[in-house]
Amino acid sequence: MKIPFSRIDCSGNELSYVSEVLESGWLTTASKAARLEEKMAELTGTRHACAVNSCTAALHLALEALGIGPGDKVLVPTWTFTATAEVVRYLGADPVLLDVDSGTFSLTPETVEQALAENSHVKAVIVVHFGGQAAPVLDGTSEGIRRICERHGVWLVEDAAHALPASEKGIPVGAMGHVACFSFYANKTMTTGEGGMLVTNDPDVARRARIMRLHGIDRDVWARFSGVGGKWEYDVVAPGFKYNMPDINAAVGLAQLERLETMRSERQRCAEYYLEHLADLDCIELPVVRVRPDEHAWHLFPVVLKRNAPIERNRLIELLAADGIGTSIHYKPLHRMTYYSERYALDPSRFPNAEALWNGCLSLPIYSLLSNQELEYIVARLRSHLGC
Ligand SMILES: Cc1ncc(COP(=O)(O)O)c(C=O)c1O
Structure with a gap:
């Protein structure tokens, strides 16, 4: 027998939705990406979703929008992929790596509490919902990581690269922290080939992420060309990145979401x-x-x-x-x-x-x-x- 570690399941409407994009003549970010954002906001019970080309990009945008910069520290589990910590370095801040629980491979409230007591200048904690299971963010028999973050005035960011769809006591992963980032990389539970999604209830974070995902331009390309009038006009308000999700990828994602x-x-x-x-x-x-x-x-x-x-x-x-x-x-x-x-x-x-x-x-x-x-x-x- 030959059993690979991972197999991609694209047995639904993936081909037909991608054909629609190819036939539309508009291959980059457009209505399919917008639809995927709506669906992801609905699924995670959040108000804003921002489609990007990787979870790494989403994590970078999340920390940038939260104002993380040089001199700041961010708590990160040592048990994760390098993306979770490297984005902290992109912004000139420092990740503080923490040990994890041996049964769930995730951060614990106790470790986070102790690290907050031992480190100054911590601005955020990134929890990883390892393997697809929610980290102990919500209160259980004792205080969860979310409440500890609130008490210390630090942001809680969910690295939800493994965890779609996932929840705890009916609360979806994605709605547990201040911002959450999903991965649609090829081997993930839902794929767009490469892709990611940032979700949040904070309108300021969403606005900033939308601007920074496309060169710091104040309007989406799609909004510029699908609206009436002033098509060519745009302003650059920050040195942003090139992180938008093309519609070809979003089309695959919409089909995956159905199943x-x-x-x-x-x-x-x-x-x-x-x-x-x-x-x-x-x-x-x-x-x-x-x-x-x-x-x-x-x-x-x-x-x-x-x-x-x-x-x-x-x-x-x-x-x-x-x-x-x-x-x-x-x-x-x-x-x-x-x-x-x-x-x-x-x-x-x-x-x-x-x-x-x-x-x-x-x-x-x-x-x-x-x-x-x-x-x-x-x-x-x-x-x-x-x-x-
Ligand atoms: C925990 C974790 N965070 C972030 C990422 C980065 O995801 P992406 O490849 O979509 O940038 C991965 C990728 O495997 C991951 O496992």
């Missing part, structure tokens, strides 16, 4: 299969599910080999690859990456949980097109290699 919940529930089917059929193995840790399974986007299914596992993680990856099974690692933590480690003189001992996870973690295939027969094969091969 988003179906694709999510298929991922849940895979997760439930793994949870049930790997539960008795005492040499691996399964991910801790702290939200209702149907509120989880299930972008990733990470497992962690314990110390008593009979083989090492890298060897297991090789054996599974020989079986035709693709796996991946999420993540090599940022404090182990040369740039962050050297620039901020980071000692791995400050990140005990992430260090333990990093030694044993691997992500198993999980996607809507993964059949039950393939799941059975993955579990059988895994069990045979682990022999525990």
Whole structure:
């Protein structure tokens, strides 16, 4: 069998919506991107959505609109992709990397509270809803990260690259912080090839993001050409970026959105299969599910080999690859990456949980097109290699 780590599911109206764009003669940002923005605002229960060409761009725009700059610090989990932290550096500010919880791989209220007590000049916290599960942002039995941020007067930004659609107690990811950023990269739970979306309830952040996503021009290209009169006229009010989402990509996104919940529930089917059929193995840790399974986007299914596992993680990856099974690692933590480690003189001992996870973690295939027969094969091969 050949089971790739990820497979793209474009079995809906993707081709037909892209054809409409090609036939329209207007390939860049236009009505399809505007429609995708409306739909995303609706889905996340937010007032404003701004379509861009990546989640990285959305994160950059979010921090820029919040006024983050040199001398500021932003709290970021070490367990994430570099985009979450690099955008802080784009603006000349400094990311403060924090350890994560070993069961959910996400920041905890306690870690955030402690980091706020230990660091001055913190302007924002970026939470990552790792693997598709909401981070503990809302209050539970104790105060959540959102309330801690409010008490300290710092912005809460959601890196929701993995988490569409996801929610907790009925509150959608995207509406939990001040601004949220989604990724539509090829392997995400919804794709536009490359793409991203910023959502917020703050009209000032939305206005600034809209201007900065297109060269600091005070009017969208689409607004200039679809309206009547004054077509050519525009002003440049800031040195902005080139982050707008072309309509070809938005067309794919609109088709994906139509099947988003179906694709999510298929991922849940895979997760439930793994949870049930790997539960008795005492040499691996399964991910801790702290939200209702149907509120989880299930972008990733990470497992962690314990110390008593009979083989090492890298060897297991090789054996599974020989079986035709693709796996991946999420993540090599940022404090182990040369740039962050050297620039901020980071000692791995400050990140005990992430260090333990990093030694044993691997992500198993999980996607809507993964059949039950393939799941059975993955579990059988895994069990045979682990022999525990
Ligand atoms: C947690 C996280 N944040 C941000 C990004 C960046 O997303 P994009 O590729 O859309 O810029 C990724 C991409 O994988 C990610 O995993």
